[in-house]
């Protein structure tokens with residue numbers, strides 16, 4: 111799963127949200143392969159299982175990040191591990207509904223989990239961050255750049271996450287905290303297996319981008335690890351699409 115260079119994050123404490131599954135899990139595994147100590151947070155109890163990561167590099171916090179008790183436990187565990195250097199915000203929620211059918215509760219929950227969690231954790235992180243090499247990476251989405259029916263709340267929350275990324279980069283740059291984002295296209299994870307396991311849908315999804323394949327969690331994790339690393343030491347406020355070129359592509363013109 112991991113393409114990490116050994117020792118790249120040696121001794122750094124990295125908080126990764128949504129680390130039980132999918133992209134968050136891949137980010138955690140990739141940072142751990144570079145010897146970061148992962149504080150893995152998720153409401154899914156699989157967060158307790160380090161899987162391929164050595165146990166000494168894995169501290170799990172099992173809970174819902176919208177609950178103050180989980181956040182308190184997270185910082186308790188992180189502070190015991192050392193000074194925090196990396197924060198990866200990967201949890202999300204979405205209300206799949208048209209604008210006519212979407213509910214206030216659905217929009218609130220989508221923003222609460224997908225945007226506000228990242229804001230609040232980042233604020234707490236900055237006060238703890240290791241001033242020389244601290245980095246926040248927010249996992250946004252191509253939905254922040256283009257609309258698709260049924261995704262209004264999710265897309266709006268991800269666009270807000272990008273606005274937050276830029277504002278935070280500006281304000282926290284002088285404190286040597288870099289803040290960047292990735293914008294994945296379709297990434298095949300267990301949660302959306304019902305979509306990509308259908309060969310016809312899979313082919314259509316693959317054909318939608320110039321590289322002609324679906325994204326894998328490790329594709330996103332590599333980009334996240336780069337932005338979190340010293341190799342990106344002069345990059346802040348940036349958004350890196352990890353989408354096989356989807357955002358670069360205009361629809362084909364009809365041929366006469």
Ligand SMILES: NC(=O)c1ccc[n+]([C@@H]2O[C@H](COP(=O)([O-])OP(=O)(O)OC[C@H]3O[C@@H](n4cnc5c(N)ncnc54)[C@H](O)[C@@H]3O)[C@@H](O)[C@H]2O)c1
Pocket residue numbers: 127128129130131132133134151152153154173174175176199200201202203223249250251252293294295296297298299300301302
């Ligand atoms: N998979 C894709 O196609 C894709 C595309 C673009 C962006 N993304 C983004 O990537 C990130 C990860 O998504 P994924 O596809 O890996 O999904 P996933 O469902 O595999 O992982 C999300 C994890 O977040 C956890 N989580 C959700 N709400 C939580 C909460 N309130 N408290 C604690 N944990 C919570 C879930 O339990 C889950 O383990 C999300 O921000 C998503 O918007 C995914």
